[in-house]
Amino acid sequence: MQDLPSPLPTSGWAAPGAGALLEISLGAIAANYGMLNARTGGATCAAVVKADAYGLGAQQVAPVLEKAGAKVFFVAHLEEGVRLRAHVSPTALIMVLHGPMPGTEQDFTRHGLWPVLNSMEQIAGWRAHARRVGSPLPAAIQLDTGMSRFGLSDADVGVLAADSTLLAGIATRLVMSHLACADTPDHPANAMQRARLLSMATRLPAAPLALSASSGIFLGPDYHLDLVRPGAALYGLTPDATRPNPLHPTVRLRARIVQVRTIGAGDGVGYGLTWRASGPRRIATLGIGYADGFLRHGADGGSAWLDDRRLPILGRISMDSTTIDVTDVPQAVLDATTHVDMIGPHHGVDDVARCAGTIGYEVLTALGSRFHRAYLPQAA
Numbered sequence: 001m002q003d004l005p006s007p008l009p010t011s012g013w014a015a016p017g018a019g020a021l022l023e024i025s026l027g028a029i030a031a032n033y034g035m036l037n038a039r040t041g042g043a044t045c046a047a048v049v050k051a052d053a054y055g056l057g058a059q060q061v062a063p064v065l066e067k068a069g070a071k072v073f074f075v076a077h078l079e080e081g082v083r084l085r086a087h088v089s090p091t092a093l094i095m096v097l098h099g100p101m102p103g104t105e106q107d108f109t110r111h112g113l114w115p116v117l118n119s120m121e122q123i124a125g126w127r128a129h130a131r132r133v134g135s136p137l138p139a140a141i142q143l144d145t146g147m148s149r150f151g152l153s154d155a156d157v158g159v160l161a162a163d164s165t166l167l168a169g170i171a172t173r174l175v176m177s178h179l180a181c182a183d184t185p186d187h188p189a190n191a192m193q194r195a196r197l198l199s200m201a202t203r204l205p206a207a208p209l210a211l212s213a214s215s216g217i218f219l220g221p222d223y224h225l226d227l228v229r230p231g232a233a234l235y236g237l238t239p240d241a242t243r244p245n246p247l248h249p250t251v252r253l254r255a256r257i258v259q260v261r262t263i264g265a266g267d268g269v270g271y272g273l274t275w276r277a278s279g280p281r282r283i284a285t286l287g288i289g290y291a292d293g294f295l296r297h298g299a300d301g302g303s304a305w306l307d308d309r310r311l312p313i314l315g316r317i318s319m320d321s322t323t324i325d326v327t328d329v330p331q332a333v334l335d336a337t338t339h340v341d342m343i344g345p346h347h348g349v350d351d352v353a354r355c356a357g358t359i360g361y362e363v364l365t366a367l368g369s370r371f372h373r374a375y376l377p378q379a380a
């Protein structure tokens, strides 16, 4: 049997062993946090780092957010909270949005995590746990104000209001809900959900209130309440697609050119030969495909970029490769080029999403683990 090869060599940016380079700017993430924090005035600006900080790496991102001032972090699942605990200071608050599944309550206290209680069952589980522990336990309570996804219904709140023993041993530290239409500023659901949160909260123990994620922050101070929970905006996604994005882009994705060829009139490109040349063309094959999270739908109207030159994607995106048109790139420039931008200064995450018929959230969280990743440090 042959020896296994040693790890593939990488030499800085060249990273010849990887098909693509993902550059993540920790400085931009910190600056976005600072901007959101300043914008929300007296409200606490938490940081949502679920889904591995939207695919960018919670281990690297969370400490930077903490240094930028974040003291409260949100994740979706218990296991994400357990992993995050090691990367933030012991005083940082970690809230778990999905709350405790039955039997996991002691894992929350063991790892210093606060649950978001979403149902009467989760409240009962947490109450029983507090009784076992023998001291009150902090938690957030989530209310369903109209999205029908997480949280207590109006009827549940009525039951709690009628029997104070149901919240015995639960120290309610936050009452929260989530907006369904915050990216559409004039949607009537926004004001309706806010009014419902305020009214439902009056029947619960007094606690700080929270409603807004990224887009909600941009609905204005009425929506900031006591705490805001941005995720997407920290990572540079636009909070309102109808206006210029005020946030800094945080990622740049460069794909390696593996091969360049010339094709002639009538030649097809890629699976299904869905694209055919009407004349001579130069085609570059890139080492990035849908297995890297570069969504297959993005082929139509999608492109790579070389500085400000748009290089259209031709044919279908394969699992590990994508073909682009480099006919208009001067040969000398092409000879000197090893990588092209898939996400970059001229084509951000939201642009890639638009081409793929999806949202920036999906593009970011899908970005693959096969890339060579580089974290650009914060400016000193």
Ligand SMILES: *Cc1c(COP(=O)(O)O)cnc(C)c1O
Pocket (backbone or CB within 6 Å): 048, 050, 097, 178, 212, 213, 214, 215, 229, 230, 231, 232, 233
């Ligand atoms: C994901 C999530 C957030 C963050 O949302 P963004 O739109 O990414 O800012 C905030 N709150 C809850 C409940 C969430 O599920």
